[in-house]
Amino acid sequence: MCGIHRLSRIFQPITAVPKNTNLTHKDFMSKSQRLMLELGIIHQAIPGCFHFLPLGVKALEKVINIVDEEMKSIGGQKVIFPTLVKTELWEKSGRINALGPELISLKDRHDHNYILGPTHEETASYLLSTLAPMSYKKFPLLLYQITSKFRDEMKPRFGLIRGREFLMKDMYSFDLNEKEAMKTYNTVIQSYNRIFERIGVHFVKVNGSSGAMGGNLSHEYHYPAEIGDDKIFICHQCDHKTNTELIKEDACPKCGESKNITRSTAIEVAHSFFFGDKYAKPLNANYLDKNTKPHALQMGSYGIGVSRILGAALECLSLEQELRWPDSIAPYNVAIIPPKKGSKEAKLTEQLGENLYRSLESHLPDLKYNILLDDRDSLTIGRRLLDCRRTGIRYIVVLNKMSCENPPIFELNDIVENKQLYLGKNEIITYIKDNGNVLHLARSMV
Incomplete structure (x- = not known):
């Protein structure tokens, strides 16, 4: 995909997972x-x-x-x-029985034994x-x-x-x-x-x-999380950290602390x-x-x-109904939502969304390929804003009545900081530069 990334062209089937499965x-x-x-x-x-x-x-x-x-x-x-992987190699290392049923084994037409490599x-x-x-x-x-x-x-x-x-x-x-x-x-x-x-x-x-x-x-x-399968031990006295598989006692094996532990x-x-x-x-x-x-x-x-x-x-960052990505690996960091098709604002801001898109890319080079134009203009702004929030796009810029002014003012929603700001183009650039991690994004070319 080249040029402007348009949400209408992205394969993103938004569905509700059936509750009876x-x-x-x-x-x-x-x-x-x-x-x-x-x-x-x-x-x-x-x-x-x-x-x-x-x-x-x-x-x-x-x-x-x-x-x-x-x-x-x-x-x-x-x-x-x-x-x-030839099963023979795992037999030589003596590890074939250690993982046992976790290994996916198969034979080829010549009756040779293989596993699908787990490592x-x-x-x-x-x-x-x-x-x-x-x-x-x-x-x-x-x-x-x-x-x-x-x-x-x-x-x-x-x-x-x-x-x-x-x-x-x-x-x-x-x-x-x-x-x-x-x-x-x-x-x-x-x-x-x-x-x-x-x-x-x-x-x-x-x-x-x-x-x-x-x-x-x-x-x-x-990553500490409620659903984790591992249990970790942290001693705040001496900063000893270990998997609990390695310790049986309640006290820290390094300094003996028994109270100031997690x-x-x-x-x-x-x-x-x-x-x-x-x-x-x-x-x-x-x-x-x-x-x-x-x-x-x-x-x-x-x-x-x-x-x-x-x-x-x-799992660590998201809310119950909204994804939250770290800035560094979010699919997109900025979404721009123009007015609904046929509205008065749409006529007055016809090229403004695309101009803002290119301006952000120009002034914040690490945002290149990381901005999304939500051009589904048959939907209301509210519906598109909700979809972008739930998908986890951190900065959502909405074009509304104030965007028809000269110079235009935009509604900037910072989802992570839970802020709604009304800023000019240069102020948006400054805000994202100062508050986001966009200068250290891991770029994707898709």
């Missing part, structure tokens, strides 16, 4: 899921799998752009591993093992991808938060020794902090459980692991030292739930 059961339907379905952000294909509609794709691409920028800034090289530690290690052993001079090596993953959830629920197919960023680091591997690990962790700071939703980084992934060091990133539910949105040679050794991922002697590589793994971030962020 199992989909609305309180144990499976979250606030974010219901709103994303009702407002045409996603559409369910089968339980646990969703169509991403244009607004959902636009938001998803903004998350991807942030992740790509940060991964490449630390030397990450983007690859794409096959979705089909790719074995695949990344196997890739290096199939090459001639690489010189120590080629490391550290950081390979990452952003692809669909598959897990056969027994009870998929809460929309994008716990599905059977989901989009994940997974990075795999390879180093010569543990000391160098820990340097890489900390570098990636710092980039994760920047990613979540840029997205702009409050997050908590905690010590994590390695679980079926293995390894002896792990960190998790969480336990809360949260949604995990990212996880990092240091494995050592857990995967490299059985899969023969080696390097050659100065004397051309082979050694097993030291490996780290770093995942971000790209599609889960959408659902989790909306």
Whole structure:
């Protein structure tokens, strides 16, 4: 779509989710899921799998752009591993039974066994093992991808938060020794902090459980939320943060504090692991030292739930009847609503909406591709304003009687701050520049 983005041309089927279906059961339907379905952000294909509609794709691409920028800034090289993974690789790593029924298994016509990759530690290690052993001079090596993953959830629920197919960023680091591997690990962790700071939703980084992934060091990133499956422990005395899976006692394991602590539910949105040679050794991922002697590589793994971030962020920020996006990943940040067709104001402000659109793009370059003209002029302003509010567009500019004046005055609705202001064009530009996060938006070209 080029030029002006017009709402009438966007595929956004706004519907009401039927109340008499199992989909609305309180144990499976979250606030974010219901709103994303009702407002045409996603559409369910089968339980646990969703169509991403244009607004959902636009938001998803903004998350991807942030992740790509940060991964490449630390030397990450983007690859794409096959979705089909030989079962044999998981047998070699010893992980085939750890995930068990969560794995989606299949056979091809030659009776070969495969799984649909839920994660790719074995695949990344196997890739290096199939090459001639690489010189120590080629490391550290950081390979990452952003692809669909598959897990056969027994009870998929809460929309994008716990599905059977989901989009994940997974990075795999390879180093010569543990000391160098820990340097890489900390570098990636710092980039994760920047990613979540840029997205702009409050997050908590905690010590994590390695679980079926293995390894002896792990960190998790969480969005605190009532529907979260995880429980996190925060000691306000010494700032120790951890997943409660790692502690059984009521007191802080670091300083012994028992009163000034918080336990809360949260949604995990990212996880990092240091494995050592857990995967490299059985899969023969080696390097050659100065004397051309082979050694097993030291490996780290770093995942971000790209599609889960959408659902989790909306779950944290949204109202019961209105979506709320962080500015950085909102499909659109500004909507312009011209008068209803046939009205007196429509005749007097014929090109004003488009002129304002282009002026905002010109003066606030990061708003390019992030402004929407609601040209459904057969509908009342009130109806269009409601739709834009519910979709979560932060700044909604309405053209009304005052817009017929010279110079024109516009009604600016800041949905996040719950403000309604009457401003001239230059004042709108200044207000958005000063109050929004538009200078740091993750741009989408769609």
